Amino acid sequence: MKADKRADIAVFDADGTRLGYAAAQQDAAFEIANVIPWNPEKPYLYTVKLECNGEVITQKTGFRTLEVSDKCELLINGTPVKLRGVNHHDTDPVNGWCQTEQQLRRDLELMKKLNINCVRTSHYPPTPAFMGMCDEMGFYVILETDIETHGILRRYANVPYRFDVESEDWPGTNPSWRKEHLERMERAVNRDKNHCSIIMWSTGNESGHGPNHEAMIDWLHSLKDGRLVHCEDASRKGDYSRADVISNMYHDVQKLQNMAQDPKIHRPIMLCEYAHAMGNGPGDVWDYNEVFHQYPNVIGGCVWEWADHTVVVDGVQRYGGDFEGEKTHDENFCCDGMVFSDRSLKAGSYEVKAAYQPMHTELCDNVLKVTNRYDFTDLSECDLYCSVAADGETLWKEKICISLAPHETADIPLHFENYACTYAVYLTCTLVNNGENVAVTQHKIFEKPLVPAVDGPAFVEEKPYEVIFTGENFRYVFSKQFGTFTSMVVNGEEQLAEPVRLTVWRAPTDNDKNIKVFWGSYNIWQGENFDKLFSKVYACMVTDGSICVDASLAGVSRKPFFRYTLQVKVNRRGVISVNLEGNVREKVVYLPRLGFEFTLPKKNMQFRYYGCGPMESYSDLRHGSTVGMYKSTAEAEYVPYVRPQEHGNHVDVRMLSIGKLLFESDKAFSCNVSAFSTEAIDRAEHTDELLCDNKTHLRVDYKVSGIGSASCGPELMEKYRLSERNITFGFTIS
Secondary structure (H helix, E strand, O other): OEOOOOOEEEEEOOOOOEEEEEOOOOOOEOOOOOOOOOEOOEOOOEEEEEEEOOEEEEEEEOOOOEEEOOOOOEEEOOEEOOEEEEEOOOOEOOOEOOOOHHHHHHHHHHHHHOOOOEEEOOOOOOOHHHHHHHHHHOOEEEEEOOOEOHHHHHOOOOOOOOOOOOOOOOOOOOHHHHHHHHHHHHHHHHHHOOOOOEEEEEOOEOOOOOHHHHHHHHHHHHHOOOOEEEOHHHHHHOOOOOOOOEEEEOOOHHHHHHHHOOOOOOOOEEEEEEOOOOOOOOOOHHHHHHHHHHOOOEEEEEEOOOEOOOEEEOOEEEOOOOOOOOOOOOOOOOOOOOEOOOOOEOHHHHHHHHHOOOEEEEEEOOEEEEEEOOOOOOHHHOEEEEEEEEOOEEEEEEEEOOOOOOOOEEEEEOOOOOOOOOOEEEEEEEEEEOOEEEEEEEEEEEEOOOOOOOOOEOEEEEOOOEEEEEOOOEEEEEEOOOOEEEEEEEOOEEOOOOOOEEEOOOOOOHHHOOOHHHHOOOOOOOOOOOOOEEEEEEEEEEEOOEEEEEEEEEEOOOOOOEEEEEEEEEEOOOOEEEEEEEEEOOOOOOEOEEEEEEEEEOOOOEEEEEEEEOOOOEOOEOOOOEEEEEEEEOOOOOOOOOOOOOOOEEEEEEEEEEOOEEEEEEEEEEEEEEOOOHHHHHHOOOHHHOOOOOEEEEEEEEEEOOOOOOOOOOOOOHHHOEOOOEEEEEEEEO
């Protein structure tokens, strides 16, 4: 370290021991022996003290190395690392863009709990206090300078969306703006260059790429400070000549894999923005992170973004268009946070935590393969617990002693007995670090099929328009005209508030914004009108107490998209067997969902289920939950997304009990219990507009399409779509 001859300089260890000193008159260097390197898992800091003419300045800093390997890995202290990142804006629902130091610290503390290790300071240098906290608490920082000219894209209407940087309309291309570009970069670097947490300097956001950006990059490289230079706009343009990383936004998983395998790309690859977390989401963050770990040259990415931007007025979160005098706005597009504006968590928050968790496990027969995804922490510093549960009831739990270096894998032999269960037996592995559950994984050991009911048929009375099933404690009425149950009386109590319906609509999420125009009736020419559904019964036959319905579903003024047969049997104990078989018409867009909607009396709001919980879960947003036995209520399932939307689903359900109805199936299904109808959720634009109809709304679904992140990211991955053409769905009600 070189000392400035104009000031006394001293370096102190964490315990206050002075490690080095240079007087003001000296132009000297001194060495510090046995330096403890800084890393985000163990952020060791030293204190630098400078004195000159009575003025004293102290700053904490750390020592670490940064380089790129021959395999294009990002190496910190010689160790390949992954960026488990998030984009952070300063935002508060009361104070707007002004956050106190306490609020900033709260943000970083919460990020730590969600396994985040990297922050991109989108799209400006943060307050110096924030940088000090990142050094202290342990975060990699991509420090971005304050350059953002995205809006120039829209200076002309009705033109393709492209960064037409050939024009000198762009400040990055216009020579008149060269000085301002360089000045902003220089000021950011000179202010924050002593922060060890900064691993990249970023030239700005969505501002095209021109000569002025090239000058910024050249100046940064002239510093030779070891940090990487980040310029997403260069990668967007296809210019890989200057920036040190290939950085892109919202590439889909397949494109990211293709880039990772492209021999022409000789730089680390990252996604400075991905997994757009708007509303119910993000739903694809897990898949991205598995690619991060699969390829050494893919170094990670930053979820967009940290917190919803809202303004709370009279207890209601408001967004663009809600305020007088707004001449332009983006509606709720800034409500795109991984956490709510008050920093409360949602299922998407826990999904990110799971995707970023520092442990991966696989169960191969009776051997548990454990991989340590920490970069600098041995698993001996944590506690690993394994437990086995049958139908959600824990049978045994034990602490596993394991010493496992970062990035290494170990085999742990386990012994499983022939456990008795009604539904399934699962192994759950939990990693605890400093009292926090940092990782949870789960593996199915055994699944038991349901034993079919063998009792004889119920008493059946067939009338011209309905079929009535009766027994000792039940009376069911089935409409031959509409092909559905209109009444279910159990022990003298009516269980239905409305007839049962077979439907496919769900209240669109923010991430459904592109596909919903093909689902719903938003455009008279495009959509299948799933939100205005009609069923047609072609035949309803009753044979030996069994009903067979031949029917179809169609949106209003559309050709039927689903032709199906529904078989219903009721035995003498009142057990209903439901079997649905159908075919989806060719050239129909994938379905939002498919299943039966039950409208129940409001008093039937408490329920119990064996499935994925306790939070909402979807096919691509389920890793923050585990399969078990849970209790909940319709009201507790509500998630207050800023703009009301689909929520409260649970996947991998084998059993659901609500009111006096018990739903069970051999194959996992999805369920949803809500105090609000789908139509009410769909109509509301704000949480205070969501109206309750004093009923309980239940969905028992064959499948629900995933969530994705297409509010800004790529379209939903094929494997998470309900796109199959031939569908079979069966369950019992007792």
